[in-house]
Amino acid sequence: MKKALGVTRPLLAAVLAFGITLAGLCAAQEPAAADFVEPTTDRQCDEFNRSWVVTSRHTYLSIKVQVRWSAVGAKEMQEEFILSPGSSRAIGCASKLEVVSAEIMQF
Known part of the structure; x- marks a missing residue:
């Protein structure tokens, strides 16, 4: 019986370590x-x-987006909004547009 417990503990530790490593890789x-x-x-x-x-290309989660844009000869604008899964939002006329930040919303 003692011999069986001695083998089980290292095996359990190895399986646990493998599971933690695998979870870390999946999250990364x-x-x-x-x-x-x-x-x-x-x-x-x-x-x-x-x-x-x-446009949001996510299929099931909403995304909070912050964009910065400016038209030629106009001041720089910044806007924050939430895009539903698969939806689009028209920003307007600008010479350039930059996505400042994006965050997946967990409701």
Whole structure:
């Protein structure tokens, strides 16, 4: 009986260590929220500015997004909003658009 317990404890410790390592690897491979946010242009507004649309490519979680943009000759704007899964939001006309931050919402 003592011999069986002696073998079981190291085996249990090895299985536990493997499980913790595997859980750490799985958590590390989760994509960042910004990977699901896609800014695109859909048309030209004028010679210098384009119409921007921000789209969430996530299929089941909402994402809180913060963007910064500016049109040529206008002040820089910053806006924060929540994108539902698979939805899009029109930002407006700007020469450039930058996704400042993105965070997956856990409700």
